[in-house]
Amino acid sequence: MPDSTQRGKRRVTIRFPVFESISVTGFSLYPGKDGHGGLDVHFQPDENLVLGVNGLGKSTLLILLKQMIAGPTRLRPPGFIGKGQGEVLSGDPSMFAVRATGSTQDAKAKLRVRFGDATAIIERRLRDLAIVSFAVSEGEGEETQKDIATYQSTTAALAGVDTFPNLLRILERSVFFLENRERLIWDWKAQYELFRATMMNADDARQLLELEREIISSDSAARNLRAALYRLERRYQKDVKAFAKADDVHAALNAIQIRIDAAEAREASLVEEFDTASEHAADAKALVWTEDSKADSEASRYDHLKYLAVRHALGNVSNDISYVLLGLMRDGHCEVCGGDGLTELAAELSARQLEHRCMMCGSPRNDENVVTTSAALAQQAEMAFEELERQREVAAEARLRFDEASKRVDAIKSSLEEVRRDVDGFKRHRRVLRAQLPAEDRTALARVESEIDRLRLGAEGFEQDREIAERQVDELLDQLRNAVVGFRERIQEIFNRRAKDFFIERVRLVYAPRAEKIAQHRDALKFQFPAFEVDLTSGVSGSAFVRRTYEQASLSQREYLDIAFRMAFMEALGAENCSIVIDGPEGSVDVVFADRAGVMLSHYAAADGGPRNRQIIVACNIVDGGFIPHYFLDHPTRPDRDARTVNLLDIAHPTAALEALRPDYEAKVNAVLYRVAP
Amino acid sequence: MTETHDLDRTAETRAQVRVLRMLSALSAAGVEEVGVQDFHAFAFFTEVLAPVWGLDSPTGDILKEEGGPHYPMLQSALGRLVGLGLVxxxxxxxxxxxxxxxxxxxxxxxxxxxxxxxxxxxxxxxEDPTVAKFLEQLAFSFADIPPDRRDDAALVDALWSAAGYDENRLIKFADGRDGRTARNYSADAARRFQRFAPNDVNLSPAEQTSLYMSLMRRRASA
Structure with missing residues (x-):
């Protein structure tokens, strides 16, 4: 493990890819305009649109952009892996060959993609994605390479990461939002891996990954041994039976073992239920606290207005009496005796105040100031009271939900305690029964027991290895958390700004580290993994923010929250040079939100000819509505839009529908593509 | 009367006793009158520094709100104590x-x-006599903070200001019912003063509390 004094904060210099051009030749999916020339696209530094109908290869083009860098590989889904397991899996090398109608023998594609100041030129065969040539241009000439290992280490270095899998993480989890909708904001493991890849010193990141592997492998080995142990114990039980002379004892031993197995399985399942229920209860408690505090705040506001309104009516009574009277009027609650529900008295006091009578005895008062001052204030106070009442209802509802969540936690805890007592009891009983076995049985069984002990020792050894690795992980994770926290405010600020363009609800990105295990073992340590999640205001619980999970979010919320998070992440880390590639952003939104989606994506794109270069490449269908006009908000002229549009109707191999209805489609393209947003 | 109702009443009484003890300690330290926000700031310190004295934190968690710590239960107890004529x-x-x-x-x-x-x-x-000693010592340290900075003192506390906790999330700083441990940065920081003491000097909980609150005073006044 590296000396901790040598560890430092990583100076984040991630260079996200910005796409310059792609050309495809000899590929029947893209024969080119009038069937010649193939596909040759020069991307603009800001908005780009790939336009087409189903089957023309919009998604294929975006996937091609990614695979031109990734090659025939794919990233393993987020999650911890053991020793010997690769971070990268083999992809299907013929993924493009199968999309073409004829031979792809000569099909090639050439991509120019910029990483900071360097441009990578990558040429691949489309039949198997093999590298034809690869060069890097940094203004000092080019060097062509074909060796895969060199290619991967070079492109990783260009992006500013230490390994090719980390470059793939950047591509799949931030740059490309394609058909498969890889999750980022909704998946803490994906976030963790991305943070580890981009925000940590390379040596420490490697060390952390190795320790994760050690934990997973040791845990797996220990569990395998435990499984063998379990099988041996079962056999032991059978042997016990075979040697049986005291049938009753053996029968009891078998029976008790079955009960132990069942109880332990139930215990494991309850622990999981307990974790989930505890998390829900914590959320509910936070909401109660928020709503109660808001109610206190509303009460204080109301008290202030009421206090002003009744001050004259109260005369020179003490603060204590004023305070108690305010409580009576506000809550129908008597602070003196603790009595509740004193609505009639509260109404009477309010009436005295409105009718400018003495609050204490109800006698009329003849003071003009009281009348004029109180009337206006009373009206304001009434409004404040309505708000207070509404807030109290919200708080009461939150309390109900918390009570339900707490009851569930208590119920599970109680079941868990009960089942643990059962396990202990059953095991005690088993020991008692074993002691009752005849001596000759016990001698034979001792041999099996010694084998069981050997396996148990082996399992414990692996468990110790796991524990040692776990202790080291904690230290490294601490560094990563600090690094993420360093970017937290910037990421949140950008996210909140981007999300505001799309969402009507108030949206807030929250830094909420996840307490999770790496190993599966019951006693494995839980670590705090850096992660963000989303709070949205909810129509159900009034205006309060509530945590939104993947299952609770609508389809468009899921997608646009993820897109906003990717944008924020890249923008926060990559300064102003980055690119986001999105397939079908119009698919999940209705006609009104299509406008907002267009605006959100358009606001992201920015290029000033200088250092600022936030590129966006979007593939979408020819759809009516405001998405395209709003997406091209900053480019109202026809030439500007033509320069930013890859019209696959002209370039791609036509589908049967396109051949039959081409004039209709072209008319629609004209209508949609050049419409200017109001 | 239902069991739930009894539990609620017990919790209310416990909160009233706690408030009374806190106000008594503040009064003994010369803080005769305490504003609402200052009161909640003091309550927060009684929570997070209790472990330094080997005491359990009464609540064990706090909602991180923009305006600083706020305990609705203690606020309600204050009102009741006014009605009872004790406050x-x-x-x-x-x-x-x-x-x-x-x-x-x-x-x-x-x-x-x-x-x-x-x-x-x-x-x-x-009743644990340590509680009274703890509150007394904490109140004296709290009283040293300039009156217009007392509510800010909680905002600069090690736990409250820890970057790992975002607003609108519960900060858990006491070990949970499930036996899992939680970090209490404030208590950890108070104990850490021992590192700066000479080898033959063992800082008492009172000294650790006092040093920590001095630090809060300086940070709040900065």
Whole structure:
């Protein structure tokens, strides 16, 4: 493990890819305009649109952009892996060959993609994605390479990461939002891996990954041994039976073992239920606290207005009496005796105040100031009271939900305690029964027991290895958390700004580290993994923010929250040079939100000819509505839009529908593509 | 009367006792009147520094809110104590709080009325005398903070200001019912002063508390 004094904060210099051009030749999916020339696209530094109908290869083009860098590989889904397991899996090398109608023998594609100041030129065969040539241009000439290992280490270095899998993480989890909708904001493991890849010193990141592997492998080995142990114990039980002379004892031993197995399985399942229920209860408690505090705040506001309104009516009574009277009027609650529900008295006091009578005895008062001052204030106070009442209802509802969540936690805890007592009891009983076995049985069984002990020792050894690795992980994770926290405010600020363009609800990105295990073992340590999640205001619980999970979010919320998070992440880390590639952003939104989606994506794109270069490449269908006009908000002229549009109707191999209805489609393209947003 | 109702009443009484002890300690330290926000800031320190004295934190978690710590249960207990005549409302005026008018209330213990109650409490077998000592020491340290900085002191506390906790999330700083441990950065920081003491000097909980609160005073005044 590296000396901790040598560890430092990583100076984040991630260079996200910005796409310059792609050309495809000899590929029947893209024969080119009038069937010649193939596909040759020069991307603009800001908005780009790939336009087409189903089957023309919009998604294929975006996937091609990614695979031109990734090659025939794919990233393993987020999650911890053991020793010997690769971070990268083999992809299907013929993924493009199968999309073409004829031979792809000569099909090639050439991509120019910029990483900071360097441009990578990558040429691949489309039949198997093999590298034809690869060069890097940094203004000092080019060097062509074909060796895969060199290619991967070079492109990783260009992006500013230490390994090719980390470059793939950047591509799949931030740059490309394609058909498969890889999750980022909704998946803490994906976030963790991305943070580890981009925000940590390379040596420490490697060390952390190795320790994760050690934990997973040791845990797996220990569990395998435990499984063998379990099988041996079962056999032991059978042997016990075979040697049986005291049938009753053996029968009891078998029976008790079955009960132990069942109880332990139930215990494991309850622990999981307990974790989930505890998390829900914590959320509910936070909401109660928020709503109660808001109610206190509303009460204080109301008290202030009421206090002003009744001050004259109260005369020179003490603060204590004023305070108690305010409580009576506000809550129908008597602070003196603790009595509740004193609505009639509260109404009477309010009436005295409105009718400018003495609050204490109800006698009329003849003071003009009281009348004029109180009337206006009373009206304001009434409004404040309505708000207070509404807030109290919200708080009461939150309390109900918390009570339900707490009851569930208590119920599970109680079941868990009960089942643990059962396990202990059953095991005690088993020991008692074993002691009752005849001596000759016990001698034979001792041999099996010694084998069981050997396996148990082996399992414990692996468990110790796991524990040692776990202790080291904690230290490294601490560094990563600090690094993420360093970017937290910037990421949140950008996210909140981007999300505001799309969402009507108030949206807030929250830094909420996840307490999770790496190993599966019951006693494995839980670590705090850096992660963000989303709070949205909810129509159900009034205006309060509530945590939104993947299952609770609508389809468009899921997608646009993820897109906003990717944008924020890249923008926060990559300064102003980055690119986001999105397939079908119009698919999940209705006609009104299509406008907002267009605006959100358009606001992201920015290029000033200088250092600022936030590129966006979007593939979408020819759809009516405001998405395209709003997406091209900053480019109202026809030439500007033509320069930013890859019209696959002209370039791609036509589908049967396109051949039959081409004039209709072209008319629609004209209508949609050049419409200017109001 | 239902079991739930009994539990609620017990919790209310416990909160009232806690408030009474806090106000008594503050009064003994010379803070005769305490504003609402200062009161909640003090309550927060009683929570996070209790482990330094080997005591359990009464609540064990806190909602991180923009305006600082706020305990609805203790606020309610304050009102009840006013009604019971054990606490008086020392100040009741309007206050411009961030552009929105709020009622500005300050509370003070009615020493004469409260003394027999506290004496009675002290005689109870389950009352830990360490609690009173802890509150007294903390109140003296809290009183050293300039009055206009007391509510800010909680905002600069090691736990409250820890970057790992975002607003609107519960900060858990006491070990949970499930036996899992939680970090209490404030108590950890207070204990860490031992590192700076000479080898033959063992800092007492009172000294650790005092040093930590001095640090809060300096940070709040910076």
């Amino acid at each position: 008086r409302v020392a100040r009741l005026t309007g206050d411009d709080c961030g552009g929105r008018w709020r009622l500005d209330v300050a509370f003070a213990i009615r020493a004469q009325a409260a003394a027999p109650v506290i004496a009675l409490l002290d005689g109870m077998p389950d």
